[in-house]
Amino acid sequence: DIQMTQSPASLSASLGETVSIECLASEGISNDLAWYQQKSGKSPQLLIYAASRLQDGVPSRFSGSGSGTRYSLKISGMQPEDEADYFCQQSYKYPYTFGAGTKLELK
Amino acid sequence: QVQLQQSGAELVKPGSSVKISCKASGYTFTSYDMHWIKQQPGNGLEWIGWIYPGNGNTKYNQKFNGKATLTADKSSSTAYMQLSSLTSEDSAVYFCARGVDGTYYYYFDYWGQGVMVTVSS
Numbered sequence: 001d002i003q004m005t006q007s008p009a010s011l012s013a014s015l016g017e018t019v020s021i022e023c024l025a026s027e028g029i030s031n032d033l034a035w036y037q038q039k040s041g042k043s044p045q046l047l048i049y050a051a052s053r054l055q056d057g058v059p060s061r062f063s064g065s066g067s068g069t070r071y072s073l074k075i076s077g078m079q080p081e082d083e084a085d086y087f088c089q090q091s092y093k094y095p096y097t098f099g100a101g102t103k104l105e106l107k
Numbered sequence: 108q109v110q111l112q113q114s115g116a117e118l119v120k121p122g123s124s125v126k127i128s129c130k131a132s133g134y135t136f137t138s139y140d141m142h143w144i145k146q147q148p149g150n151g152l153e154w155i156g157w158i159y160p161g162n163g164n165t166k167y168n169q170k171f172n173g174k175a176t177l178t179a180d181k182s183s184s185t186a187y188m189q190l191s192s193l194t195s196e197d198s199a200v201y202f203c204a205r206g207v208d209g210t211y212y213y214y215f216d217y218w219g220q221g222v223m224v225t226v227s228s
Contacts, residue, residue, distance in 0.1 A: 034214040043202055043221050044152070049214035087152060091213035095168035096142075096154040 002026050002090050006099030012107045013078040021102045023088035025069045032092040035064055035073045038085045038101075047086075048073060080106055109133040111203050111219035118225045119193055126189040127222045129203030136184035137161040140206035142215060143177065143188045147199040157206055158186060193226045200224075 003026040013019045023033065031051040036044035046055045048064035051071055061076045075082055083106050088099040114128040129141065143155040156167035160179035167175065174197070176189045190197055201222050204215035 030211070032212045036215075043218040044204075044215075045218070046214060046216050049207075049216075050209065050212035055216065089152070089215075094166065095170070098152040098154070100151045 001095055002029065002093055002097050004088055004090055004097050004099040006088055006102055008102060009100065010103040010105070012105045013075075014107045015078055015080070017078045017107075019075045019078060019104065021073045021086055021088075021104075023066075023071045023073075023099050025071070025090055025092075028068045029090045029092035031067060032090060033064075033066070033071050034089045034091070035062075036087045036089065037082075038087065039083075044087065075104075078104075078106065082106075109205065109217045111205065111217055113201075113203060113219040113222045116223045116225070118227065120228055121194055121226055123193055124189055124191040125193065125224055126187055127201060127224070129186045129188075129219050131184045131186065131205070134205075136179075137181055140208070141177075141179065141186040142204045142206050143175065144202045144204060144215075145199045146202065146221070150199075155188070155201075160184075160186065190224070193224075195226050198224060198226045 005024040007022050033051045035048040038044040047058050047062050052064045063074045086102045110132045112130045117125050119125045137160045140157040140159050142157045145153040155171045155175050158165045158177040158179050165177050179186045203219040205217045207216050
């Protein structure tokens with residue numbers, strides 16, 4: 001199985017701060033990577049797919065980048081509503097696998 | 108608008124089975140894979156498998172072979188997942204999610220609200 005190592009496990013950011021979350025795949029996944037946001041008690045919501053494509057309706061402060069085995073999600077200007085858990089997920093090979101998640105809090 | 112409406116919370120006994128549902132609306136049910144994902148507190152997300160309602164084809168995470176069975180009813184646009192021989196390890200929230208195939212990439216664009224399954228005597 002492809003292991004998705006996500007870091008950091010948690011972070012705290014001030015209003016307006018830029019934050020980055022990393023995801024390292026155990027083998028190359030050819031940009032077949034998505035990022036999801038999950039707020040407390042809710043289901044995950046798609047933010048980014050194909051490593052860097054922004055899902056319709058998602059604020060432009062969210063962006064994704066990377067290639068090969070290394071990918072990142074950036075939030076350019078932390079907002080209160082961005083407090084959530086964030087997960088990466090690969091669909092390159094079965095079984096599809098997720099990162100362990102990053103808990104993002106507002107400082 | 109696309110909606111995936113899941114059935115309600117379940118409290119079930121060890122050794123029993125449970126069948127949970129996911130009713131789709133707002134799109135052509137038979138044209139998209141339906142996936143199931145498990146989430147345990149502190150354990151992240153685990154992909155269980157998918158079913159293609161158009162022809163009933165399925166694909167499972169080997170870890171869930173024999174544990175989960177996926178079916179779909181085209182007439183009611185509803186996907187089902189049955190979990191068998193339940194143990195405390197099966198206590199979790201289970202999500203359905205629609206899969207989108209972009210040829211070179213794949214993702215889950217809509218998710219159900221989740222069903223909490225609690226296995227307890």
